[in-house]
Amino acid sequence: MGSAAGNSDREAVDGLRRRHPLARGIELLTLMTDSDHDVHGVRELAGRLEVSPSTAHRLIADLEKLGLVSRTANGSYRLGLEYLRLAWTTTERYPIQEVSRDTLQELTEQSGESSFFAVFGEQRLKMMFALVVESSHPLRYTLPLRQQLPLHAGASGLAILAFLPAQIQASVAHGRLHPATDRTLVRSESLLDRLAIIRSDGYAITHGERIEGAIAIASPVFGPSGTVVGSAGISLPEARFNAAHTSSLAGLVKQSARQITDYLTGARDPRTGIARK
Structure with missing residues (x-):
C-alpha cells in the first residue's frame, strides 16, 4: 500500500511537471544549479528534463528575459545575474x-x-x-x-x-x-x-x-x-x-x-x- 501510494504521488508530481511550464522552469534552474558545469547546451538540458529541444528552448528564453539565465558567446547558457x-x-x-x-x-x-x-x-x-x-x-x-x-x-x-x-x-x-x-x-x-x-x-x-x-x-x-x-x-x-x-x-x-x-x-x-x- 505504501509503495503504491508513493508511486502514485511521484506520478502526480511528474504529471504536474510535464504540464506546468513554471514547474519545468524551476526544475531547469535546479538542474543548472546542481550541475558541476557552469554552462549548458539546449539539447543537454532538454535531455535531462525529458522534453523536446524546442520546449527547452522556450523555457530558457522565458528565463533569459527575466535575467535568471544568460546566454554565452558560443550559444550555451548559464545562470544569470538576476538569479x-x-x-x-x-x-x-x-x-x-x-x-x-x-x-x-x-x-x-x-x-x-x-x-x-x-x-x-x-x-x-x-x-x-x-x-x-x-x-x-x-x-x-x-x-x-x-x-x-x-x-x-x-x-x-x-x-x-x-x-x-x-x-x-x-x-x-x-x-x-x-x-x-x-x-x-x-x-x-x-x-x-x-x-x-x-x-x-x-x-x-x-x-x-x-x-x-x-x-x-x-x-x-x-x-x-x-x-x-x-x-x-x-x-x-x-x-x-x-x-x-x-x-x-x-x-x-x-x-x-x-x-x-x-x-x-x-x-x-x-x-x-x-x-x-
Whole structure:
C-alpha cells in the first residue's frame, strides 16, 4: 500500500511537471544549479528534463528575459545575474556566504580597510557588489550593494574584465564607455593596455575611477570551470593611501580572492575552511 501510494504521488508530481511550464522552469534552474558545469547546451538540458529541444528552448528564453539565465558567446547558457542576486539576497546563512564573509572580515582586519566581493553578470556584461565588510574608520566609502555597474570603471570591474575572453574585452572596450569620474578610462586602446597589465599583475588598482577620492584594489575570483565569476578587494579613501604599501595590500587582496576561489571550486571546504586534498 505504501509503495503504491508513493508511486502514485511521484506520478502526480511528474504529471504536474510535464504540464506546468513554471514547474519545468524551476526544475531547469535546479538542474543548472546542481550541475558541476557552469554552462549548458539546449539539447543537454532538454535531455535531462525529458522534453523536446524546442520546449527547452522556450523555457530558457522565458528565463533569459527575466535575467535568471544568460546566454554565452558560443550559444550555451548559464545562470544569470538576476538569479545570483536573488540567491545572495535570500541565502545569508548559506556556508559559502558565511565563509566569504569570514574571508572578507579577515581581509578588512589585516588591511584596516573596507573589503568587498563583486560578481560578474554575463548577460549585461556588468558587475555588482554582493558582499561588503566595512572598516572601522569613520572616513570610508560606502559601496552600492546589488546594483549593476559597468566593468570598465573601478578596480572591481577591471579585475573581472581583464580575465574574460578576448572577444568580450574587445566588445566592452569598443562599446560606449561612459565616464564615472574624470579619471575613468574611456579610450579603447588605453583600456585594453590596462587590462594586459592587470592580467600580468594578477590585480587591478584604481585611483578615483568609479568614486572620486577612492582607491580600490581587486583581484579576480574564479568558478569551478576556471572562468572568472567576480572579484574580491578593498576600498579606501585616497587621503589614507600610502603608495609604499601597494605591494602588501595587493598581496592580501590576491590571497583573499584565491581563498574565495577555493571555496567556489571545492578546493576548500566551505564549512570548515580547510583545504581539501
